[in-house]
Structures are given as structure tokens and as C-alpha cells.
Amino acid sequence: MKKTKDENTEEQILDAAKNVFQTKGMDGARMQEIADKAGINKAMLHYYYRSKQLLFEAVFKNAFSLLAPQLNAVLNDDSSIEDKVKNFTSNYISFIIKHPYLPTFIIQELNRNPDFILGMKNNKGFPNLEKFKKQVAYEVEKGIIKPIGAEQLFINILALNVFPFIAKPLIMALINVDNEAYKQLIEARKIEVANFIINSIKNT
Known part of the structure; x- marks a missing residue:
């Protein structure tokens, strides 16, 4: 079955990313840390956002x-x-x-x-x-x-x-x-x- 993106998961990711980017900036932020804070694995994070730049822009x-x-x-x-x-x-x-x-x-x-x-x-x-x-x-x-x-x-x-x-x-x-x-x-x-x-x- 084709995966579909869940709005709640995406909101969790954006909230987690906001906190990490705010604290550490774009250069200091790590995708693994964002995934951990969002309560998902890194593969799931990359499914929603292929790169840190795309996530930061979002x-x-x-x-x-x-x-x-x-x-x-x-x-x-x-x-x-x-x-x-x-x-x-x-x-x-x-x-x-x-x-x-x-x-x-x-x-x-x-x-x-x-x-x-x-x-x-x-x-x-x-x-x-x-x-x-x-x-x-x-x-x-x-x-x-x-x-x-x-x-x-x-x-x-x-x-x-x-x-x-x-x-x-x-x-x-x-x-x-x-x-x-x-x-x-x-x-x-x-x-x-x-x-x-x-x-x-x-x-x-």
C-alpha cells in the first residue's frame, strides 16, 4: 500500500524542528535530533522532508x-x-x-x-x-x-x-x-x- 502523510505527524515534526532550529540554528540542527524530539525514526522524518533545508523552509x-x-x-x-x-x-x-x-x-x-x-x-x-x-x-x-x-x-x-x-x-x-x-x-x-x-x- 502507498504511504500517506499524516497531518498530526507532520505537525509533530514541524513543532520539533521549530524548537531545534530555534535553539541550535540551521547549521547546528541535526535531523536525528529532530526525529527524536518528534517521537519518530529518522527514516520517517526523511519521508516527510527529504532534507534539512526543505524542513527548515517549511x-x-x-x-x-x-x-x-x-x-x-x-x-x-x-x-x-x-x-x-x-x-x-x-x-x-x-x-x-x-x-x-x-x-x-x-x-x-x-x-x-x-x-x-x-x-x-x-x-x-x-x-x-x-x-x-x-x-x-x-x-x-x-x-x-x-x-x-x-x-x-x-x-x-x-x-x-x-x-x-x-x-x-x-x-x-x-x-x-x-x-x-x-x-x-x-x-x-x-x-x-x-x-x-x-x-x-x-x-x-
Whole structure:
């Protein structure tokens, strides 16, 4: 009989691979370790994913597919730029608190294999900035916000929200806080970051 792939087994593999890749990176990960963590043998793992690269790409796509809708939802709704900043910051931080491995995992792969993310640009659901660009230009023209390029504003929003997650150990050491205090600090950033950006661009 022809084998059929089981969704539960595939989910176990992706979860196990996510944990191993997150801890050891692509180069340090071993297929045997992933198989052991998934509770299957190595032959079964290779039946589902012929190579470590294919498995890594599947884990990466799965991770990015969780994050991309969060970006798109804010970028393409009809709210004002001020509300977009507030919603993006609140939604993103809440989302990453639930999926703390994502920023480091995605940035790790961007640095290791930049061509892979470029190849995903044409995929359905990849974040699109066109509406955001037009909206920023409109609000600048109307004097609602100060002159700023949409790309620069988006980078500012992204950087201020992403950095505290990818640099968590460094920041905790520099400001001398424990894990619980850091969680409270991150929660407070939902308001702090939004206010900081809005105050920097809003015409008074």
C-alpha cells in the first residue's frame, strides 16, 4: 500500500524542528535530533522532508505565515496613520508575547539566506505597503502628519517593536531586570512606542 502523510505527524515534526532550529540554528540542527524530539525514526522524518533545508523552509514559511497577516491587517485597513501605529504596536506585541521565538527565528533566516525571503515576495499574503504609502502621502499633504517617507515610518514602527524581542537578553542585562519585570516593560511598550511615534510625526 502507498504511504500517506499524516497531518498530526507532520505537525509533530514541524513543532520539533521549530524548537531545534530555534535553539541550535540551521547549521547546528541535526535531523536525528529532530526525529527524536518528534517521537519518530529518522527514516520517517526523511519521508516527510527529504532534507534539512526543505524542513527548515517549511518551518520558516509556517512561522512567517503567522506573522504576515498581523502586518497586512494593519497596513490595509481604513484607519488613520495614528490608529495604525497604535493598532500595529498593540497587536504585534500581543502576538509576539504568544509566539516569542518568531522574531529571532525569522531574522536568523534573513541573515543566513536573504534570497529565500525575496522568493516569498510574490506569495499570497505577503505584506504589501502600497496602501500605507498612499495614506502617509495623503496625511502629509493634508498637514495631519509631518513630512516623512512611508518607508522610513514603517521601518521606525517595525524597529521599535521588534528590537526588544530579539535583544531581550542584552536589554535585561543592561537595565538589570528579571524576566517578570521585563514582561511588564514589554506590556507598557504597547502604549509607550505608539505615543513616541505619534508624537514624532503628528502636527500640533
